[in-house]
Amino acid sequence: MIRSIAAAVCALLASVGLSACSSARDPGTYAVPGDYATVQDAVDDAVPGDLILISPGTYAEEITVDVDDVTVRGLDRNEVIFDGGDDLRSAFIVTGDGVSIENMTVHSYRHNGVIFTGTGELGHFEDDYRDPPETEDDGTVPHLERFHVSYVTSYNNGLYGVYAFQSRNGVIDNVYASGHPDSGLYVGQCDPCNTVIDAVTMEDNAIGYYGTNASGKVYVVNSTFRGNRLGLTPNSQTQELLSPQRETFVVGNVIEDNDNANTPPITRGFFGGGIAIGGGVANYVARNLVTGHDVFGIGVVGFNPFDPEGNVVEGNVLRDNGTDLIYGPSSAVSTSAGNCFQGNDFTTSLPEDIETLMPCDEQDHPLDEVDLRYPRDPAGVDYRTMDAPPAQTTMPGDLTVAPAPLPTEPTFPDLDAITVPSA
Amino acid sequence: MIRIGALAVVAALTLVACSSAEEGPRPVTNDEADRIADTFFENFDAGGAGFVVRAVMPDGQSITLDGDVDFVGGAGRALVQADGDLAAADEVAWLGDSVLVHYPGLPDAAATFSRDAQPWVGRPADPATYDLDSLVAVVMALAAPQRENSLLIQQNGVQWLRTDDSSGVEADVFQYGDATRVWLEADGIMMMRFEGNNSDGDRPVVVELADQGPRDIDLPATPEVTSIQDISDILVTIE
Numbered sequence: 001m002i003r004s005i006a007a008a009v010c011a012l013l014a015s016v017g018l019s020a021c022s023s024a025r026d027p028g029t030y031a032v033p034g035d036y037a038t039v040q041d042a043v044d045d046a047v048p049g050d051l052i053l054i055s056p057g058t059y060a061e062e063i064t065v066d067v068d069d070v071t072v073r074g075l076d077r078n079e080v081i082f083d084g085g086d087d088l089r090s091a092f093i094v095t096g097d098g099v100s101i102e103n104m105t106v107h108s109y110r111h112n113g114v115i116f117t118g119t120g121e122l123g124h125f126e127d128d129y130r131d132p133p134e135t136e137d138d139g140t141v142p143h144l145e146r147f148h149v150s151y152v153t154s155y156n157n158g159l160y161g162v163y164a165f166q167s168r169n170g171v172i173d174n175v176y177a178s179g180h181p182d183s184g185l186y187v188g189q190c191d192p193c194n195t196v197i198d199a200v201t202m203e204d205n206a207i208g209y210y211g212t213n214a215s216g217k218v219y220v221v222n223s224t225f226r227g228n229r230l231g232l233t234p235n236s237q238t239q240e241l242l243s244p245q246r247e248t249f250v251v252g253n254v255i256e257d258n259d260n261a262n263t264p265p266i267t268r269g270f271f272g273g274g275i276a277i278g279g280g281v282a283n284y285v286a287r288n289l290v291t292g293h294d295v296f297g298i299g300v301v302g303f304n305p306f307d308p309e310g311n312v313v314e315g316n317v318l319r320d321n322g323t324d325l326i327y328g329p330s331s332a333v334s335t336s337a338g339n340c341f342q343g344n345d346f347t348t349s350l351p352e353d354i355e356t357l358m359p360c361d362e363q364d365h366p367l368d369e370v371d372l373r374y375p376r377d378p379a380g381v382d383y384r385t386m387d388a389p390p391a392q393t394t395m396p397g398d399l400t401v402a403p404a405p406l407p408t409e410p411t412f413p414d415l416d417a418i419t420v421p422s423a
Numbered sequence: 424m425i426r427i428g429a430l431a432v433v434a435a436l437t438l439v440a441c442s443s444a445e446e447g448p449r450p451v452t453n454d455e456a457d458r459i460a461d462t463f464f465e466n467f468d469a470g471g472a473g474f475v476v477r478a479v480m481p482d483g484q485s486i487t488l489d490g491d492v493d494f495v496g497g498a499g500r501a502l503v504q505a506d507g508d509l510a511a512a513d514e515v516a517w518l519g520d521s522v523l524v525h526y527p528g529l530p531d532a533a534a535t536f537s538r539d540a541q542p543w544v545g546r547p548a549d550p551a552t553y554d555l556d557s558l559v560a561v562v563m564a565l566a567a568p569q570r571e572n573s574l575l576i577q578q579n580g581v582q583w584l585r586t587d588d589s590s591g592v593e594a595d596v597f598q599y600g601d602a603t604r605v606w607l608e609a610d611g612i613m614m615m616r617f618e619g620n621n622s623d624g625d626r627p628v629v630v631e632l633a634d635q636g637p638r639d640i641d642l643p644a645t646p647e648v649t650s651i652q653d654i655s656d657i658l659v660t661i662e
Contacts, residue, residue, distance in 0.1 A: 089457060110461070111570065119574065158464070158570045165574055181569035206569070239575055267567045380568070 029053060029402060039063050039072065046070045051402035054080045054104065062088040062109070068096045069405050074104030077151050077394040084109030084157070086384055093117070098406045100148040103395035106157070108384070113154030113177070118144035118166035118190075141241055143168045143190060146406040151395040155179045156386050160186040161205070166241075170195045171410045174393070178203045179386030181264035183210035184228070189240045192216025192247075196410050199223060204386060206266035208232045208258065211248055213240045218248040221413050222421070224255075229271045229377065231258040231293075235278030236306035244306050246281035250288060252418035259294040265380035272375065273299055274321065279306025285313045287420045290321065295374060297321035297346070300339050302330035310338035312360060317420050318346040325349040327358060328372040336365040448582035448598060455583055456573040459597055461612045462605065466566035467494050471638030474501070474562055478628045480554045482507060488515065488558060491638045494566035498640040499559065509555060511661045516642050517559050522548045523643055524555065532661045533654065543643045544658060546651035561628055565617055590615065590631075 027049025034055070036042035040063045042052045048069035056079035065072065072092070074080030082091040082104065091106035094116045106113040118141070144167035154161030154177045161177030161184040164170055168190045177184030177200075184202035187195055188210070194217045201224045202208030208225035209232035211218060218234070225231035232255070236244035259272040270276065272295035277283050279302055290297040297318040300308045307329040318324035324346035327339060340360035341349075350370050351357055358365055451459065466472060476488040486509060490501025500516040503509060503524075514525035523543045533540035550557040584596040586609065593609040594616070606616035617630040651658070 111457075111573065117574065119578075159572060182572075239579065241578070265568045267569055383569075 027051075027402070029400060031055065033057075043067060043070065043072070048098070049402065049405070051400075053400065056080055058083050060085060060088065062090055063092050065092060065094045065099050066096050067099075069098035070096065071100040071102065071403055073100070073102040073395075073399060075399055077103045077153060078105060078391040080104040082106040082109075086110060086158075090115050090157075094147065095119075095144065097144060098146040100150065100403065100406065101152060102148070103151040103399065105153040105155075107153075107155045107388070109157045111157065111159045112163045113157045113161045114149055114152060115160070115163040115165065116144050116147045116167040116170070117163075118142055118168075140191070141166055141189070145169055146408070147171075148406055150174055151393070153177075153389060153392050154184070155389055156383055158383065160184070160210075161202075162186070163188075164193075164195065165189055168193050168195060169406075169409050171198070171406075172196070172200060173198045174395075175200045176203075176389060176392045177201075178205060178389045179264060179383050180205040181383045182266055183207040186210045186212075187214040187218060188212040189242050190214055190216075191242045193218045194409055194412075195219070196412060197221070197223060198413065201226070202232075203227050203389070204260060204263050206230070206264055206269055206380075208255075211235065211245060212237045213242045213245050214248065215242060215244075215246045217412065219413055219415075220248060220250045221252050221415070221418060223253045225253060225258060225274075226256050227260040227263070228258045229260065229263055229266065229269055229380075230276060231255040231274045231290075233270075233276040233278050234280045234283050235276070235303050236280055237303070238305065244279060244281050246283070248280070248283045249415060250275060250283065250285045251413075251415050252286075252421055253288045254421050254423065255288055255290045255297075256423070257292040259292070261378040261380060263380055264383035264386065265377060269377050270374060271295070271377035272322065273297075275299070276301060277308050277311050278303030280308055280311060282310040283312075284415075285311070285316065286415070287315045287418060289317050289319075289421050289423060290324075291319040291423070293321045295322045296326045296350075297324045299326040299328060301326065301328040301372070302333070304330070307333045307337065308339055312339075313341045313344065314360065315343045315420070316345070318344060321348070323348045323350050325354050326370070326372065327351065327354060327367070328370050331369055334366060334369070336363075336367060338362075338364065447584045451577060451581050451583050451597065453573070453577075455595070455597070456576045456581070458595075458607055458612045459576050459581060459605070460571040460573040462607055462614045463565065463567040464570045465612045466614055466632070466635060467568050469635035469637075470495050471640075472632045472635045474633070475631045476501075476558050476562060476628065478554075478558055480507070484508065484554070486554065486558065488562075490515075491640060492562055493638040493640045494563070496638075496640065497563065498638075498642065499562065500640050500642065503555070508662050512555075515555055515559070516543075516640070517548065518640075518642055520548045522546055522553070522556055522559065523648060525643075526658070526661060528661050529649070529654070529657065533657050536657060538654075538657060540654050540657060541647050541649045543648040544651050544654060545648045558628065561617075561619075562630060565614065565630065565632065 029051040054074045058081045090112040092114045147170040151174045156179040159182045163186045184205040196219045205228045207230045208228040211234040234248040255274040274290040275298045277300045336358040342360040471493040484507030487504040488501040492499035498518045516523040550560045582598045594606040603619040
C-alpha cells in the first residue's frame with residue numbers, strides 16, 4: 001500500500017514537471033568524491049546501470065554492494081587505493097548480481113580484498129542472524145549471477161585477494177594478487193560456475209588459485225602463478241557444499257617457482273607444487289609451462305576423502321621440478337580411475353613411465369600404490385609485512401564510458417587456440 | 424594434505440559430548456562469525472599464552488598441564504600433575520616435533536641398574552601413542568597463522584550458546600558440532616577457554632588460556648636430556 005501511494009505521488013510530481021523520485025531515475029555516471037563523499041554513499045544511491053567513478057586517493061572504506069548491475073571503477077588502478085588498515089574486513093562485499101569492480105588497488109583488509117557471495121544477507125554488517133544457505137527445490141544453492149573483476153590489484157589481505165563464493169557467470173581478468181595467507185584468488189562452492197579467469201597474475205601468496213568445489217566450466221587460462229607456496233589447486237572438500245569439484249580447464253598458464261618460503265603460510269598447507277588436482281573430477285590441464293617446483297610440477301592426488309577421477313593432463317611442458325608428474329590417489333584406489341597423461345614434455349614421474357601406465361585411452365589401468373611423502377611446510381612470514389607489489393597496468397580505454405550490462409553467460413575462451421606460453 | 428583449517432583440526436581432535444545450553448543455541452551473527460574467524464589467528468598473532476589443560480584419559484587417568492606456550496615458535500613447557508602411567512612425570516616441554524618429559528626419579532632408577540640417566544626423556548612427538556602428546560597437539564591447534572573463513576563458520580552451523588562470567592570475565596560461549604566449545608571475551612576475539620572431548624567421546628579436555636602475549640620458552644639443555652631409546656627399559660620401571 002505504501003509503495004502504491006509513493007508511486008502515485010511520483011506520478012503526480014512527474015505530471016506537473018517535477019522529478020523527485022530518485023528510484024525512477026535513469027542510470028548515470030557519478031564521481032567519488034564529488035557527487036558523493038564516499039563510495040558507499042554512491043552505491044547506496046545507485047540504480048542498475050550506474051557507473052561510479054572513483055578519483056585517485058586513499059579510501060578507508062568497507063563497502064557493501066547489494067544493488068544489481070552497477071560498475072565501480074577507479075580512474076587509476078595504482079592511485080585509487082582502498083586501505084583496510086589491517087582492521088576493516090573487506091573492501092568490497094558484493095551481493096548484487098551483475099556488478100563490476102574495476103581498476104583499483106585494495107589492500108590490508110582483515111578478510112578479503114573483493115568478495116562476491118550468493119549467500120544473500122551474509123556480508124551485511126547488521127547484527128542479524130543467519131541460517132545456513134537454503135537449497136532450492138532442485139537441490140542446488142542460489143548463486144549470485146554475473147560478476148566481473150578487472151584490473152584490480154589486491155594484496156596483503158588476511159584471507160583472499162578476490163573471492164567468488166556461490167557465484168557464477170563471472171569473469172576475473174587482469175587481476176594481480178599477492179601476499180595472502182590463503183589464496184590470491186578463490187572461486188568456491190558453485191555449480192555450474194561458468195567463470196573465466198584470464199590473464200591474472202598471482203604471486204607470493206600461500207596459494208595462487210584455490211577452487212574448492214568449483215564445478216562446471218571454470219577456465220583458468222593465459223595467467224601466471226609464480227612464487228606462491230602452491231600454484232593452483234582445483235579441489236574437493238567436505239567443508240563446503242557441492243562436492244566433489246569437477247570440470248576446471250587449466251590451459252596455457254605460466255606456473256613457476258611455487259616453492260617460495262618467503263610467503264605467508266596457510267595452516268598446515270602444502271608446499272612446493274605447481275598444479276594440484278586435489279580429489280577433483282574431469283579437470284583438463286593442458287599446454288601449461290610448469291617449472292621450478294621442489295616437490296612436483298603437476299599432481300593428480302587424493303584429498304581426503306576425495307580421490308581424483310577422469311582428469312586429463314596433456315601437452316604440458318615441465319622443467320626442473322622435483323617430480324614433474326604425480327598420480328597419488330588414496331590407498332583405496334588401485335587403478336588409474338580414468339585419470340590420464342599424454343603428450344607432456346617431461347622428465348620424471350611417479351609412477352615412473354606415467355604416460356605408458358596411464359594413457360588417455362578411456363580404459364581403467366591397474367597401478368601399484370605410490371608412496372608420496374610431502375615435506376613439512378616452512379614457517380613463512382606475516383602477511384602484513386609483505387612488500388607492496390609494483391605498479392600494475394591500468395585499465396585501457398575511455399574510463400568514463402559506462403559498460404554494457406554483463407551478459408547472462410560469459411564468453412568462454414577457445415581452448416584450441418591457446419598454446420604453451422613462453423617463460 | 425593441502426589445507427585443513429584450525430577449526431577442523433580442533434574439531435577432529437575433539438568430537439561430541441553433552442549439550443546443556445542455558446540460552447540459545449542460535450546461529451551466530453555475522454559479527455560473531457567474524458570474531459570466531461579471528462580468534463585462532465589472534466592467539467598466533469599474540470605469540471603465546473599461559474595455559475592450563477585438564478583432561479581425563481581413556482583409562483580414567485587425570486592429567487593437568489599448567490604452563491606457557493609459544494605458538495609462533497612451536498614450543499611450550501608445563502608442569503604435569505597426573506595419576507596412572509604419568510604419575511612419575513612432573514613436567515613436559517616441547518619444540519616442533521620433539522617432546523621432552525621430566526621424570527625426577529629416573530636418575531635414581533637408572534642407578535639401581537648401574538646406568539646413568541638424565542631426568543628429561545626426549546622423543547619424537549607421537550599424539551597417536553602418547554596422551555601427553557595429544558594434549559600438546561590440542562594446545563598448539565588453538566593458534567593458526569591465518570584467519571578462518573567466516574562464511575564457512577556460519578555455513579557449518581556454529582552456534583552461540585550463552586554468556587558466561589564464571590571466570591570473573593564475561594564471555595560468549597560458542598559451539599561447533601555437538602560439543603566442542605570456545606569461550607571468547609564478550610564482544611572481543613580473545614580466546615579464554617576451549618572445551619571438547621577426544622575422539623572417543625569420553626575424554627573431556629578443557630584448555631584455559633590467559634595473558635596472551637609473546638613467550639620465550641626455556642627448554643632443557645641437551646646435556647639434561649636422555650634419548651628414549653637409551654632409557655626405555657628403565658623408564659617402564661617407574662611408570
